[in-house]
Amino acid sequence: MAALVDARNTVLALFLTGALAGCGEAQQPAPAPPPPAVTVAKPVQRMIVDKDEYVGRFVAVDMVEVRARVSGYLEKVHFVDGQLVKQGDLLFTIDRRPFQNALDQAKANLAQARANLAYAEADLARAQQLVRERTISEQVYEQRVQAKKTAEASVAANEAAVRQATLDLEFTELRAPIAGRIGDRRVSPGNLVTGGTGGNTTLLATIVSIDPIRFEFTFDEASYLRYKRLAEEGPDIASRGARTKVALKLLDEQGFPHQGTMDFVDNVIDRTSGTIRGRAVLANGDGLFTPGMFARVEVPASAPYQALLIPDGAIGSEQVRKFVLTVDGENVARQRYVKLGPLVDGLRVVKEGLKPDDRVIVDGLMRVRPGQKVTPQEGVEPPTPSPQAKAG
Numbered sequence: 249m250a251a252l253v254d255a256r257n258t259v260l261a262l263f264l265t266g267a268l269a270g271c272g273e274a275q276q277p278a279p280a281p282p283p284p285a286v287t288v289a290k291p292v293q294r295m296i297v298d299k300d301e302y303v304g305r306f307v308a309v310d311m312v313e314v315r316a317r318v319s320g321y322l323e324k325v326h327f328v329d330g331q332l333v334k335q336g337d338l339l340f341t342i343d344r345r346p347f348q349n350a351l352d353q354a355k356a357n358l359a360q361a362r363a364n365l366a367y368a369e370a371d372l373a374r375a376q377q378l379v380r381e382r383t384i385s386e387q388v389y390e391q392r393v394q395a396k397k398t399a400e401a402s403v404a405a406n407e408a409a410v411r412q413a414t415l416d417l418e419f420t421e422l423r424a425p426i427a428g429r430i431g432d433r434r435v436s437p438g439n440l441v442t443g444g445t446g447g448n449t450t451l452l453a454t455i456v457s458i459d460p461i462r463f464e465f466t467f468d469e470a471s472y473l474r475y476k477r478l479a480e481e482g483p484d485i486a487s488r489g490a491r492t493k494v495a496l497k498l499l500d501e502q503g504f505p506h507q508g509t510m511d512f513v514d515n516v517i518d519r520t521s522g523t524i525r526g527r528a529v530l531a532n533g534d535g536l537f538t539p540g541m542f543a544r545v546e547v548p549a550s551a552p553y554q555a556l557l558i559p560d561g562a563i564g565s566e567q568v569r570k571f572v573l574t575v576d577g578e579n580v581a582r583q584r585y586v587k588l589g590p591l592v593d594g595l596r597v598v599k600e601g602l603k604p605d606d607r608v609i610v611d612g613l614m615r616v617r618p619g620q621k622v623t624p625q626e627g628v629e630p631p632t633p634s635p636q637a638k639a640g
Contacts, residue, residue, distance in 0.1 A: 282623065283579070283620070283621045283622050283623045284612060284615040284616055284620075284622055284623065285612065285622070285623045285625060286575070286581075286609045286611060286612035286613075286615065286616060286622045286623070286624055286625070287609070287610050287611035287612060287624075287625050287626075287627040288574075288575050288607040288608060288609055288610065288624040288625065288626060288627060289558075289559075289607070289608060289610050289626065289627035290604065290605065290606065290607060290608070291556035291557060291558050291598065291602055291604060291606065291608060292556070292557045292558070292595060293554060293555070293556060293557075293604060294554070294555055294557060294592070295552050295553070295554055295555075296552070296553065296555045296557075296592055296597065297548050297549070297550055297551070297552050297553075298548070298549040298550035298589065298590060299546045299547065299548065299549055299590060300467070300471060300546070300547050300549040301544055301545070301546050301547075302465040302466070302467055302544070302545050302547070303465065303542065303543075303544055303545075304463055304464050304465025304466070304542075304543065304544075304545055305463070305464060305465075305539075305540055305541065305542060305543075306461055306462065306463050306464075306537045306538065306539050306540065306541045306543065307461070307462045307463070307464050307539055307540075308428070308456035308457050308458075308461065308462070308539040309457045309460060309461065309462055309529075310426045310428065310456070310457040311454065311455070311456045311457070311539075312425050312426055312454065312455045313451055313453075313454050314339060314340070314422060314424075314425075314430075314451070314452045314453045314454065314455065315443065315449045315450060315451055315452060316340070316342060316419070316422060316441045316442070316443035316449065316450060316452065317416075317419040317443050317444065317445075318342065318347065318416050318419045318420060318443040318444070319440070319441060319442050319443045319444065320342040320343050320346065320347070320420065320440070320441060320443070321342065321343045321438065321439070321440055321441070322340060322341075322342060322343075322435055322436070322437050322438065322439050322440075322441050322452075323341045323342060323343045323344075323437060324340070324341040324437055325339070325340055325433050325436075325437060326338045326339055326340065326341065327339055327430055327433075329430075329431070329432040329433060330429065330430065330431065330432065331429070331430060332427075332428070332429050332430075332458070332535075333424045333427065333428065333429075333430050333455065334424065334427050335424055335425065335426055335427045336423050336424060337423060337424045338421055338422075338423055339422045339423060339424055339430070339452075339453065340421075340422040340452055340453075341420060341421055341422075342419075342420040342421075342422075342441060342443075343420070344417060344420045347413065347416045347417040347419075347420055348417060350413045350416065350417075351410070351413035351414060351416075351417050353413075354406065354409040354410045354412075354413040355410055355413075357406045357409065358403065358406035358407055358409070358410050360406075361399065361402040361403040361405075361406040362403050364399045364402060365396070365399035365400055365402070365403050367399075368392070368395045368396040368398070368399040369396055369399075371392050371395065371396075372392045372393060372395070372396045375388065375389045375392040375393075376389070419443070422452065424455060425455070426455055426457055427457065427458075428455045428456050428457040428458050429455070429456055429458055429535075430453055430454070430455045431453055431454045431455070431456075432453070433452065433453055434450075434451050434452055434453060435450060435452055456539050458532055458535050459531060459532040459533050459535070460529050460530060460531055460532060461529070461530055461532040461537045461539070462511075462527055462528065462529050462530075463496060463508060463527065463528045463529075463530060463537075463543065463545060464525060464526070464527050465525075465526055465527075465545055466518075466521070466523035466524065466525050466526070467523060467524065467526060468522060468523055469517055469522050469523070469524070471549075472517070472524050474549070475549075478549075478550065478551065491509045491510060491511065492509070492510040492547065492548060493507065493508075493509060493510075493548075494507075494508050494509065494510055494528050494545050494546060494547045494548075495507055495508070495545070495546045496508060496528075496530065496543050496544065496545050496546070497543060497544050497546075498536075498541070498542075498543050499542060499543070504544075504546045506530060507530070508528040508529060508530035508545075509528060509529055509530075510526065510527070510528050510547070511527060511528065511529045512526070512527040513525070513526050513527075514526070526547075528545065555589065555592075555597045555598075555599070556597070556598045556602050556604060557592060557595035557596060557597055557598065558572065558595060558596055558598060558602070558608050558610065559594070559595060559596070559610050560591065560594070560595070560596045561610065561611075561613070562608055562609060562610040562611075562613060563586070563588065563596060564613055569585050570585070570586055570587075570588055571583050571584060571585050571586060572584050572586055572598075572601070572602065572608050572609070573608070573609040573613060573616055573618065574602075574606045574607055574608055574609070575607045575609060575622060575624045578621075579621055579622055579623070579624055580619060580620070580621050580622070581609065581616045581617065581618055581619065581620050581621075581622050582618060582619075583618040584601050584602060584606070585601055586598050586599075586600060586601030586602060587599045587600035587601060607624065609622070609624075610627050611627065
């Protein structure tokens with residue numbers, strides 16, 4: 249019985265010893281976590297130019313409505329709807345027979361007038377001899393002089409009639425006045441075409457030039473004033489004598505791959521919208537741009553300047569203010585409020601709030617609080633910009 253009591257006491261002692269040891273371990277403080285690891289990098293320095301973007305439409309340099317100069321029945325169409333035509337290509341033919349008859353009649357009238365003139369000249373020559381011999385009176389002589397002048401006037405009038413009839417015959421063939429793309433025919437062969445210079449002439453087709461092509465857009469009065477101020481430092485979009493380079497992109501394109509040149513700024517600001525019209529010209533040898541098509545244009549908005557750029561992911565938001573976290577010499581995160589500029593090659597321009605030697609946290613921003621110690625690791629320098637970005 250005594251041995252059983254001793255065994256129980258031994259077990260109880262061992263249990264109490266383990267419990268007390270466990271309580272002692274729980275009271276020891278946990279070790280502090282290490283400073284979070286972050287990636288830091290210095291801002292990239294580049295020469296850039298700020299850009300403004302606007303939406304506009306392409307317009308043809310030349311557009312012509314094909315209308316007949318003479319009336320008649322349309323005989324033939326010499327093109328396929330929508331094809332490219334060259335200047336001088338035959339487009340339509342009007343029935344030539346009535347105009348050929350009119351020309352033949354005018355030529356016959358001219359021949360008759362010339363015969364009358366030859367007779368009047370010969371009669372006047374005889375009258376000059378007879379009046380010297382006093383065989384005929386001065387009155388008869390004057391009549392023959394008048395007959396010769398009348399015959400000369402008749403010849404001149406008939407020559408003009410021949411020229412007009414020749415023109416009318418030429419006008420039965422309608423040729424392309426410009427090179428470009430023609431639309432669909434508005435009249436089928438066999439229909440009567442009304443020609444002339446009045447307002448009721450028949451529209452046969454339209455032609456728009458393709459290469460080069462213009463791009464028109466509008467910008468507000470504030471931007472216009474900013475461009476004018478910029479013109480004091482050098483050529484810009486509002487300098488009518490300069491040819492500022494611009495870039496365009498279509499609705500399905502990334503970046504601005506197409507290059508153009510400003511060639512016109514309007515001379516008045518629209519009173520209703522407060523905007524002014526600008527225009528650029530582009531090469532369009534492949535016919536990609538079509539009049540009426542939408543696009544976006546990027547125009548220079550500043551003189552070239554040295555800028556600091558950081559990855560867009562390194563920027564945090566605090567209500568309406570933007571900030572970045574930098575790491576000082578003691579590896580402590582410090583908050584810097586910044587003023588941002590445009591996005592260039594995936595990097596954000598910082599106009600105010602940073603220095604070139606600042607070490608900016610570019611990865612791990614969400615793991616750090618201002619004033620917290622960190623473990624910085626140097627990041628990889630962003631790639632150099634493309635030639636297009638440098639030119640922009």
